[in-house]
Amino acid sequence: xxxxxxxxxxxxxxxxxxxQAYIFSYFVEGVSxxxxxxxxxxxxxxxxxxxxxxxxxxxxxxxxxxGLEKALKMRDAERMLSAFLEKFSHGQGAFRRLYKMAFGVxxxxxxxxSERFAMIRSYYPTLQFLxxxxxxxxxxxxxxxxxxxxxxxxxxxxxGYAVDYRKLAxxxxxxxxxxxxxxxxxxxxxxxxxxxxxxFEIRTSKGNYLxxxxxxxxxxxxxxxxxxxxxxxxxxxxxxxxxxxxxKAVCFPGKVYGVQDPVLQFTAAHIDSSVDNPGKMRLGPxxxxxPLLEKHHWMTFIDFLRTGxxxxxxxxxxxxxxxxxxxxxxxxxxxxxKLPVVGKWYFLKKAAQKLVPTLRYRDIQFAKGEGGIRxxxxxxxxxxxxxxTGKILGDSIIFDITPSPGASDCLRNxxxxxxxxxxxxxxxxxxxxxxxxKEFGLHT
Numbered sequence: 458x459x460x461x462x463x464x465x466x467x468x469x470x471x472x473x474x475x476x477q478a479y480i481f482s483y484f485v486e487g488v489s490x491x492x493x494x495x496x497x498x499x500x501x502x503x504x505x506x507x508x509x510x511x512x513x514x515x516x517x518x519x520x521x522x523x524g525l526e527k528a529l530k531m532r533d534a535e536r537m538l539s540a541f542l543e544k545f546s547h548g549q550g551a552f553r554r555l556y557k558m559a560f561g562v563x564x565x566x567x568x569x570x571s572e573r574f575a576m577i578r579s580y581y582p583t584l585q586f587l588x589x590x591x592x593x594x595x596x597x598x599x600x601x602x603x604x605x606x607x608x609x610x611x612x613x614x615x616x617g618y619a620v621d622y623r624k625l626a627x628x629x630x631x632x633x634x635x636x637x638x639x640x641x642x643x644x645x646x647x648x649x650x651x652x653x654x655x656x657f658e659i660r661t662s663k664g665n666y667l668x669x670x671x672x673x674x675x676x677x678x679x680x681x682x683x684x685x686x687x688x689x690x691x692x693x694x695x696x697x698x699x700x701x702x703x704x705k706a707v708c709f710p711g712k713v714y715g716v717q718d719p720v721l722q723f724t725a726a727h728i729d730s731s732v733d734n735p736g737k738m739r740l741g742p743x744x745x746x747x748p749l750l751e752k753h754h755w756m757t758f759i760d761f762l763r764t765g766x767x768x769x770x771x772x773x774x775x776x777x778x779x780x781x782x783x784x785x786x787x788x789x790x791x792x793x794x795k796l797p798v799v800g801k802w803y804f805l806k807k808a809a810q811k812l813v814p815t816l817r818y819r820d821i822q823f824a825k826g827e828g829g830i831r832x833x834x835x836x837x838x839x840x841x842x843x844x845x846t847g848k849i850l851g852d853s854i855i856f857d858i859t860p861s862p863g864a865s866d867c868l869r870n871x872x873x874x875x876x877x878x879x880x881x882x883x884x885x886x887x888x889x890x891x892x893x894x895k896e897f898g899l900h901t
Contacts, residue, residue: 463492463640464886465878466659466668468647468682470495471505472622473859474674475629476867480875482636484893487886491639492666493630494659496646501626503751504676505864509829510699511724511742512732513712514538514552514618515862518581519559521573521612522717527845528577531862534869539618540897541868542625545632551624553732556711557617558587560599560609562811566716567610574612587611598707602814617712619732622864647675650682650854657854670878671854677750677832679849679856681763688856689849691838693765693774697723697860698752699742699828700794702804704728706820707738707813715812720783723831724861726808740809740821742828743794744787752830770837777840831860846870853881 465481465488467474478493497503504510516535517528542552561570574586585591589609593600600609633639642663649660650671659666673679677696683689708730715725723744731737750757750764765771779785790807794800802818809816834843846866847858855874859866872893879886 461490461667462656463490463666463668464488465490465670465672466492466494466657466666467672467674468494468650468659469674469676469679470497470500470626470630470641470643471503471674471676472501472626472629472864472867473505473857473870474672475500475626475633476871477672477674477874478633478639479629480868480871481878482633482638483896484872484889485875485879485886486889487882489638491633492659492668493639493641494645494647494661494666495641495643498644500630500643501623504829505622505626506829507621507623507733508824508827509752510622510864511727511861512619512621512729513557513862513865514620515865516557516581516614516617518577518584518614519557519612519714520717520862521559521569522719522721524719525576529580530869531865532580534862534866535618537868537872537897538620538865541628542618542620544896546625546628549624549628550733551621551628553619553735555617555619555729556595557614558596558711558713559612559716560713560812561611561716562603562607562609564608567608569716570610570612581614583614583616585613587613596709596711596713598709598813598815599713619712619729620864621732647682650686652686655853669853670881672874673854673856674859677764677830677858678760679858680832680834681760683849683851683856684763684765686851686854688851691836692843692847692849693771693835693837694750694761694858695766695775695833695835695842696747696750696761697831697833698745698747698749699831700745701739701741701743701824701827702801702809702821703824704738704740704809704816704821705736706816708736709738710735713812715808718783720781721787723787726812728809728812739824739827740812741824743804743808744791744831745795746788747830750830750832752828753826765837766835771835774835774837774840778835778842832858833860834858848873850877853878
């Protein structure tokens with residue numbers, strides 16, 4: 458016998474799940490009982506952890522592989538999240554203000570930046586296009602030791618953010634708990650979700666629970682739960698691990714990204730200071746395909762086998778993806794990065810010195826234990842990688858698979874999910890747009 462039925466159950470206590478706990482508890486009238494289930498002993502200990510991601514608040518401006526529509530979506534997501542950070546997380550160490558830059562080297566990359574600036578400048582009032590003279594003034598280390606005959610340029614925005622998404626998740630939880638609507642189960646593994654008429658039964662390691670609606674925000678495991686309920690059979694996961702290097706040879710007060718190729722789903726190498734240690738610069742990430750759903754957790758290999766990537770359809774899809782020569786080159790380069798001694802040298806030449814020419818071999822050290830897993834969605838029918846985050850809509854259940862820029866999009870995504878649940882509630886729930894506008898000053 459179940460003592461109560463929850464209005465909403467959220468599976469996963471990363472920044473995506475905790476953002477939903479916050480939005481549902483404050484801005485959805487009629488929702489009074491929310492359950493948040495997290496398998497670890499605290500929130501945000503996997504890909505939302507401080508050292509597991511790039512700590513970037515993406516806004517769509519300096520992400521040169523985002524089209525205009527996606528850029529504007531991320532602009533709105535950034536505005537929403539930065540408003541929360543400024544209002545609720547002061548003194549928590551959850552963010553640091555800094556500049557953001559997309560830095561281009563060579564005629565092709567300079568042209569890409571120039572064309573992008575023309576396309577988006579009216580939507581980003583603080584965005585600037587910088588030539589060599591401005592770059593020397595703002596970040597001279599980018600030009601020191603560089604051939605002056607090679608064109609350089611940058612898209613620059615002075616008002617960016619670095620975010621500790623673990624601390625942000627803790628802020629979401631702290632605010633949500635103030636409403637008295639949220640029950641949090643830590644150290645509790647969700648084993649199965651079963652449909653029971655109009656309800657869902659959530660079977661966990663510490664008991665079973667009933668909910669009217671379920672939000673699954675469990676990274677790559679979201680797809681496994683979706684498969685178990687008969688959803689998203691045409692999708693699988695390609696787990697891509699990110700790795701970083703450290704350097705103390707230079708110190709930037711901002712984030713410098715390379716120009717990203719729209720054909721590739723993965724971020725170009727960048728250099729920035731760690732959000733919790735401004736004196737420690739991080740370089741990366743590299744990208745390695747690994748047979749794990751959580752980095753360093755070898756028992757997740759068994760779960761990897763359940764994703765469907767190992768099989769005829771998965772193999773055919775991967776083969777089709779690797780028919781693209783750019784993908785082959787990208788994969789080969791990252792394989793070389795993993796080699797002892799040679800890999801570090803190759804990363805220095807191909808990635809690090811493209812950003813900072815004066816860096817030397819001894820200046821960079823592998824950041825052991827840092828970096829997370831990007832759960833890259835693969836459409837096995839069409840044989841292609843899906844760009845960015847993925848959302849699978851079921852009947853009163855939503856599965857979010859959130860590789861980058863998923864953390865940046867967590868609040869906007871939570872609003873989207875809340876409004877979807879409201880729409881399906883038959884009038885039982887109402888999204889409080891007036892309160893949301895008052896809190897954030899943003900239209901959704």
